[in-house]
Amino acid sequence: MTRVLVTGATGTVGANVVAALQARGVRVRAFVRDPGAAAARLGRDVELAHGDLADEDSLVRALDGVDRLYLSAADGPAKVAHETGVIDAAAKVGVERIVKLSAMHADPASPLPALRWHGAIEAHLHRSGVPATVLRPAFFMTNLLMVAGGVAATGVLGGPTAGRRIAMIDVRDVAEVAAVQLTAPSVTAGTWELTGPAAVTFADVAGALTAATGRPVRAADLTEEEARPRFAGAGLPDWLATHLAGVFGIIRAGGFEHTTPHVTSITGHAGRSIAAFARDHAAAFTPAGQPV
Ligand SMILES: NC(=O)c1ccc[n+]([C@@H]2O[C@H](COP(=O)([O-])OP(=O)(O)OC[C@H]3O[C@@H](n4cnc5c(N)ncnc54)[C@H](OP(=O)(O)O)[C@@H]3O)[C@@H](O)[C@H]2O)c1
CATH class of the missing domain: 3.40.50.720 (NAD(P)-binding Rossmann-like Domain)
Known part of the structure; x- marks a missing residue:
């Protein structure tokens, strides 16, 4: 075996x-x-x-x-x-x-x-x-958990996305693709770009969080100038602050807007949606002590 x-x-x-x-x-x-x-x-x-x-x-x-x-x-x-x-x-x-x-x-x-x-x-x-x-x-949906406490406290999901869409993926789908590739009797060697089933804006994400938590969440677009001190001043290592700012630069340039069919073709089922992610993680985006 x-x-x-x-x-x-x-x-x-x-x-x-x-x-x-x-x-x-x-x-x-x-x-x-x-x-x-x-x-x-x-x-x-x-x-x-x-x-x-x-x-x-x-x-x-x-x-x-x-x-x-x-x-x-x-x-x-x-x-x-x-x-x-x-x-x-x-x-x-x-x-x-x-x-x-x-x-x-x-x-x-x-x-x-x-x-x-x-x-x-x-x-x-x-x-x-x-x-x-x-x-x-592409961008992991779980990245949103980094700001979940802030969203729970303020009802605002902020980011310098310029309203662009992101084909966010659930890490469980990445893992399933890996498991298929690790167990298949024969696999074609190659490189696979993996995305979620749809490209969504932060406003779409806020809508999914509103539905999942039963509390209003709205998206707020930040300019690059507004966002820079948040990354640089968050106590992160320099490389990570540079990396995160750069990732949002790719987002603003539309670099995560395309979807690929590979999660579905490799696992046999569609990737998890942002609505499903929001439901599964609703507690993290809800103030402590409040029912979800
Ligand atoms: N976030 C995104 O949007 C995104 C998108 C695409 C790709 N990625 C890529 O995803 C990867 C991260 O994967 P992940 O989220 O599964 O990992 P992760 O949560 O960052 O965890 C890192 C793992 O590496 C282990 N590790 C760290 N140093 C080690 C050492 N010296 N010896 C043995 N183990 C060590 C950690 O073990 P401990 O538990 O002991 O710390 C942990 O299991 C990165 O390469 C990232 O670039 C991320």
């Missing part, structure tokens, strides 16, 4: 990849740095490999007996070293396929740090010779 190693297994997408693989009856091994926290997040029945992406020996141990690999790591300055290290270890032990979580607009020449890192890792992956599937999702 196929055994899959999942890196970034406690992450937003990674935890859903573990669950989606388990649902398919696959043997899953999760590569984690904190087994106690991982067991609490993933469930006691998931096999854990304790290690660190910076520790090659721990990677080689974790890859023992593994056929396929889900490759993901946190964004940050160590990302390229972490993921290329995993690719090199996987190539050394003869892993038969890697499914890499990348991002739409990944490009080694991108001015946005995370997109540049993904571009460099993709290039390394293709050079490695290991058959590779690259998933390039």
Whole structure:
């Protein structure tokens, strides 16, 4: 039976990849740095490999007996070293396929740090010779959870989107696509841009949150000048403030407006809508102590 190693297994997408693989009856091994926290997040029945992406020996141990690999790591300055290290270890032990979580607009020449890192890792992956599937999702719906407390407190969803649409995707759909690619008997190597089923404005999102929470939420468009100090002054690392500002620049240029059919064609069902996301996460957008 196929055994899959999942890196970034406690992450937003990674935890859903573990669950989606388990649902398919696959043997899953999760590569984690904190087994106690991982067991609490993933469930006691998931096999854990304790290690660190910076520790090659721990990677080689974790890859023992593994056929396929889900490759993901946190964004940050160590990302390229972490993921290329995993690719090199996987190539050394003869892993038969890697499914890499990348991002739409990944490009080694991108001015946005995370997109540049993904571009460099993709290039390394293709050079490695290991058959590779690259998933390039659009903006995650779960990004909205970062501002959920503010929306609950003020009823306002602000963002410098210039009213443009974003084909946001639910991370559960990204994970299901990964699980299909990791378990299919034969998969065409390639790069897949993944989007939600529809491109929506922040006003559409506010409407979905109003319906889901039963409380009025409105969208407020910010100018680039209004938004810049919010990113720069939020106590974020410089690279992340630069990255977030850049992502909204792509949004304002219409770079996330197109939809692709791949979630439906790969999983066999349509991707989750923003209305479904809002219903599933209504509590996060509702003031504490108030019924949803
Ligand atoms: N947000 C978006 O809109 C968007 C869109 C497209 C693509 N993406 C991409 O999605 C990816 C993030 O995926 P995600 O959300 O599933 O991940 P995530 O929530 O950022 O979690 C990162 C994972 O990496 C693990 N990790 C970090 N450092 C480690 C180390 N030194 N050794 C072992 N494990 C380590 C973390 O483990 P711990 O639990 O121990 O911290 C966690 O499991 C990024 O590459 C991002 O560019 C994001």
